[in-house]
Amino acid sequence: MNVQFKKGVLELCVLVMLDKKDRYGYELVQKISSQIEISEGSIYPILRRLTNEEYFTTYLRESTEGPSRKYYRLTDKGRTYLYELITEWNEFASGVNQLIKEGVNNDEG
Amino acid sequence: MTKDKFLQQLEAELKRLSPVERADILLDYEEHFLFGLEEGKSEEAIAGALGSPSQIAKEILAGYHVKRASANLSAESVIRAAWAVIGLSFFNLVIVLGPALGVAGVILAGWAVSLTFLASPLLVVVEWLFYPDGFMLFDLFVSIGMCGIGILLGMVMLYVTKALKKALIGYLKYNVSLVKGGLRHDN
Structure with missing residues (x-):
């Protein structure tokens, strides 16, 4: 898959997972890589960039086991951005699906 | 690749960033290793899934440049x-x-x-x-x-x-x- 395209989609994935609850970095990476084939290392730069753009805030929380966890929380700005991305994605996906449907039908006819 | 080697390589690739920023980034990956090890994965397996340090560094530096350029008034x-x-x-x-x-x-x-x-x-x-x-x-x-x-x-x-x-x-x-x-x- 095209790298640039994948990056945009990963951005959407990260944002959407933080919509309902805060999560820590490792958790996000594991969740995404369980669904999409990516290098796990490329999620952290995205988290960083989106934090710099004030879509997330971060805080540390100690855990009973293992290292303390860096949690990401979606800001209002991030939520607005997320909803824009979702709309864009839905339009894009339905457009592609329509084209696929037409293409497949043509092959059959 | 071992954890130490991965982190060393990444650190070397991020030389252009400020020490504070670099340390902050490295901490993310160090934690990633710790979580992985906790789950019983080997260092090699974790490093393999992360991808190459130089590729990661490229992605980080790209974001950094865009940020600087849009800040515009350095x-x-x-x-x-x-x-x-x-x-x-x-x-x-x-x-x-x-x-x-x-x-x-x-x-x-x-x-x-x-x-x-x-x-x-x-x-x-x-x-x-x-x-x-x-x-x-x-x-x-x-x-x-x-x-x-x-x-x-x-x-x-x-x-x-x-x-x-x-x-x-x-x-x-x-x-x-x-x-x-x-x-x-x-x-």
């Missing part, structure tokens, strides 16, 4: 813009001003000649008012001829002026873009 870029303005003023004053004045003079002269030629029949009329007895047919024909030349010259001047105006605006825009480039350009 001290460095302001200084560069200031230099662009100084350099440009000097260049404009020494090299551009002379020829520009020359060209402007030629245009002014062209218009003056054209308007004078156009007005020459009027002068014949004036002459006739003062010396009604003089023989003026020759004057009249010459003045009509000159008037025609004046009209042609005026049309040429119209084109020339338009073209030069366009060139001038283009050159000014180029100046502006040079100065703005000093502000924006960040490599």
